[in-house]
Amino acid sequence: MFSKVGVTEKGAVCLGKYVACDAFEETRPLRVVTHAHSDHLLGLRQSLMQCDISVMTPATRDLIDVLLGPLFLMMGNVKSLDYDEPFAFGDETLELHYADHILGTAQVLVKDAEETRILYTSDFRIRGTPVIEADTLVIEATYGSPSRVRKFGERVEDLLVSLVETGLKQGPVFVFSYHGKLQETMQVLHEAGVKVPFVMPEKVFHVSKICERYGMRLGRSLLSTSEQGKAILEDGGPCVAFYHIGSRKRVGEGAFRVSVSGWEFASACRQVGDREYVLALSDHSDFNGLLQYVEQSKPKLVVTDNSRVGDAEALAREIQKRLGINAVALPPS
Ligand SMILES: [Zn+2]
Numbered sequence: 001m002f003s004k005v006g007v008t009e010k011g012a013v014c015l016g017k018y019v020a021c022d023a024f025e026e027t028r029p030l031r032v033v034t035h036a037h038s039d040h041l042l043g044l045r046q047s048l049m050q051c052d053i054s055v056m057t058p059a060t061r062d063l064i065d066v067l068l069g070p071l072f073l074m075m076g077n078v079k080s081l082d083y084d085e086p087f088a089f090g091d092e093t094l095e096l097h098y099a100d101h102i103l104g105t106a107q108v109l110v111k112d113a114e115e116t117r118i119l120y121t122s123d124f125r126i127r128g129t130p131v132i133e134a135d136t137l138v139i140e141a142t143y144g145s146p147s148r149v150r151k152f153g154e155r156v157e158d159l160l161v162s163l164v165e166t167g168l169k170q171g172p173v174f175v176f177s178y179h180g181k182l183q184e185t186m187q188v189l190h191e192a193g194v195k196v197p198f199v200m201p202e203k204v205f206h207v208s209k210i211c212e213r214y215g216m217r218l219g220r221s222l223l224s225t226s227e228q229g230k231a232i233l234e235d236g237g238p239c240v241a242f243y244h245i246g247s248r249k250r251v252g253e254g255a256f257r258v259s260v261s262g263w264e265f266a267s268a269c270r271q272v273g274d275r276e277y278v279l280a281l282s283d284h285s286d287f288n289g290l291l292q293y294v295e296q297s298k299p300k301l302v303v304t305d306n307s308r309v310g311d312a313e314a315l316a317r318e319i320q321k322r323l324g325i326n327a328v329a330l331p332p333s
Contacts, residue, residue, distance in 0.1 A: 004016055004017075004112065004116060004118055004136060005118055005136050005138060005301075005303055006303075006330060006331075007138065007303060007305055007306065007307050007330040007331055008020075008023065008025055008307070008331060009307065009331050010023045010024065010025070010042060010043065010307070011023035011039070011042045011307040011308060012024065012025035012028070012042075012043075013108075013120045013138050013305065014028060015108060015110040015118045015119075015120055015138070016092045016110040016112045016116075016118055017090065017091075017092060017112070018030045018089050018090055018092060019031075019032055019089075019092075019094060019108065019110055020032070020047075020051075021033075021034055021040075021108050021120050021122070022034055022039075022040040022041075022042060022122070023042035023043050023307075024042065024043025024044070024046040024047045024050070024051075026050065028051065029051055029052040029053070029089075030051060030052065030053055030054075030055060030089055030094070031044075031047035031048075031051040031053070031054040031055070032054075032055045032056065032094070032096075032106075032108050033054065033055070033056040033060055033064070034056075034060075034099075034105060034106050034107070034108060034120070034122035034123070035060055035099075035101060035102055035104055035105035035106065035122060035123065035180075036060050036063035036064050036067060036102065036104060036179070036180075037102065037123065037178070037179075037180070039308055039309070040122065040123070041064070041068075044064075044068075044072075045072075045075065047076065048072075048073065048075040048076025048077075048078075049075055049076060051076065051077075052077065053077050053078075053079050053089075054073075054076050054077065054078050054079070055078075055079045055081050055087065055094065055096075056078070056079075056080065056081070056104070056106075057080065057081065057082065057083065057096055057104045057105075057106050058080040058082065058104075059103050059104030059210065059214050060103075060104035060105075060106070061073065061078060061080050061104075062104075062210045062213070062214075063102075063103065063104055063179075063207060063210055066203065066206040066207055066210055067179065067203065067207070081094075081096050082096070083096055083097060083098050083106065084096075084097065091112070091113040092110055092111065092112050092113065093110070093111045094108070094109070094110055095108075095109045095111075096108060096109075097109060097130060097132055098129070098130060099121065099122055099123070099124040099129050100124055100125045100126075100127055100128030100129040100283075101122070101123045101124050101125060101129075101180070101283050101284075102178075102179065102180025102181070102183075102184075102283060103180060103183070103210065103211050103214055103216070104214075105122060105123065105124070106122065107119060107120065107121050107122055107124070107129070107132055108120045108122065109132055109134070116135050116136065117132075117133065117134045117135045117136075118134065118135065118136045118138075119132050119134035119136070119137050119138065119297065119299075120137075120138040120139075121137070121138065121139045121140055121293065122140060123140050123142070123283070123284055124140065124284070124285060124293075125282065125283050125284060125285055125289070126285040126289030126290075126292055126293060127289075129285075129293070131293055131296040131297050132297060133296075133297055133298055134297050134298075134299050135299060135300055135301070136299055136300065136301045136302075136303070137294065137297050137299035137301070137302045137303070138302075138303045138304075138305060139290060139293065139294060139302060139303070139304055139305065139315070140284070140290075140305050140308070140310065141290070141304040141305050141306065141308075141310035141311055141312035141315045141329070142262075142284045142308070142309060142310040143262075143282075143284055143285065143286045143287050143289075143290065143310065143311070144287065144290060144304060144310050144311035144312055144313075144314050144315030144316075144318075145287060145311035145314045145315070146287050146314065146318055147265070147287075148265060148286050148287045148311070149265065149286050149287050149288055150264075150265055150268075150280065150282070150286045151265075151266075152267065152268040152280070155268075156268045156269075156279065156280055156281050157188045157192075157281070159268050159269050159279065160185065160188055160189070160258070160260070160279055160281060161188065161189060161192040161194065163258055163269065163277060163279065164189060164194060164240060164258065165194065166256075167256030167258070167275070168194075168196060168238045168240070168256075170256055170275070171236045171237075171238065171255065171256065172199075172232070172233060172236060172237070172238065172239050172240070172241055172252075172255055172256070173239075173240045173241070173255070173256045173257075173258065174240075174241045174243065174251065174252030174255050174256070174257045174258070175240060175241070175242050175243070175257075175258050175259075175260060176243050176244070176245045176247065176248045176252075176257065176258070176259045176260070177242075177244075177245055177259065177260035177261070177281075178244065178245055179203075179204070179207050179244065180207070180283065181260055181281065181283055182200075182204055182207070182208075182242045182243075182244070182260075183207060183208050183211040183216060183218060184281070184283070185242070185260055185281065186198055186208065186218040186219060186221075186240075186242065187211075187216050187217060187218055189219065189240065190217055190218055190219035191217070194219070194240070195219075196238045196239050196240060197220050197221075197222050197228075197229075197232060197239045197240075198218070198219050198220060198221045198222065198239070198240050198241075198242060199221075199222045199223075199224050199229045199232060199233060199239050199240070199241045199242070200221060200222075200223070200224055200241065200242040200243070201223070201224050201225070201243065201244075201247075202223060202225065203244070204242050204243065204244060205221060205223050208221055222239075224241065241255075245259065245261075254275075255275070256275045256276075257273070257275065257276045257277070258276075258277050258278075258279055259272075259276075259277070259278045259279070260278075260279050260281045261278055261279070261280065261281075261282075262280065262281070262282030262283065262284050264278060264279070264280030264282075265280070265286075267280070268280050287315075287318075290315060291318065291319065291322065291323065294319055294323060294325065295323055299325060300325070300326065301325075301326045301327070301328075302316070302319050302325055302326070302327040302328075303327070303328055303329075303330050304316045304319070304327065304328070304329045304330070305330075306329040306330055306331055306332070306333060307330075307331060312329035312330075313329040313333060315327075315329070316328055316329040
């Protein structure tokens with residue numbers, strides 16, 4: 001069974017004979033990109049130049065065009081594959097299935113000539129992710145430690161809205177997070193009726209436009225470099241400014257600030273400064289969600305991804321202990 005699945009030191013999740021997901025692996029002719037987060041785009045340049053085909057959903061393709069530039073994917077032979085659409089390669093079949101994470105995220109199912117079903121979940125939040133039955137399951141392990149359980153309910157969204165509304169009474173509110181989650185935050189605020197303009201730098205703006213193209217509703221967005229955007233920020237008028245978490249130290253100093261992060265477990269909202277908060281809105285399953293997926297997928301073997309940030313060894317141990325299913329963390333530490 002082990003020959004059908006593996007995770008390399010460089011982070012390639014290998015399924016069946018041909019597929020390597022989320023990192024370059026020279027022995028594999030098919031590269032799959034499960035989503036546009038940078039820890040899943042490893043070695044993509046090499047894959048584009050050396051693999052036969054690089055496969056991704058149309059939304060992931062559009063997001064990569066924005067994040068890495070429109071010429072980047074032209075280096076290779078890229079196939080856009082819709083969710084649930086089978087793609088035959090050699091004696092195996094590949095399918096992408098929806099995952100609730102960022103726009104375009106896919107779980108990857110490979111069915112081999114012996115009808116073995118091999119599945120990689122990629123990153124997912126259990127809430128909106130369909131569980132796929134598999135013989136061998138490779139699962140992400142971001143919150144793989146049993147201590148990574150969120151005890152608060154799912155109404156973090158309400159908390160986000162009231163926090164932003166409080167901040168808006170004092171002027172602009174700065175929100176910091178990752179691509180994808182920034183847009184989810186915009187959607188939550190827009191749906192809750194927050195009517196002020198949303199101001200953002202170019203990359204965040206373009207990612208937002210892709211999200212809107214695929215049906216998300218994000219409200220009125222302005223470029224921070226446009227005349228109007230600049231004027232609003234300089235006047236300190238009510239607006240919500242959305243920046244990548246990497247800009248946190250550079251922009252919005254002294255303003256009302258909210259960082260949206262998954263790495264929060266004790267409480268849904270934590271005050272970290274005079275007018276600064278961290279809010280726990282995650283696009284990953286917590287420990288219980290990971291176990292729930294494994295249980296419902298009914299695999300005979302589970303591999304936990306030990307190449308990315310998380311607790312793969314603890315997760316493998318707990319799957320073995322609590323569910324009685326054979327589990328191993330790969331690559332070994
Ligand atoms: Zn991700």
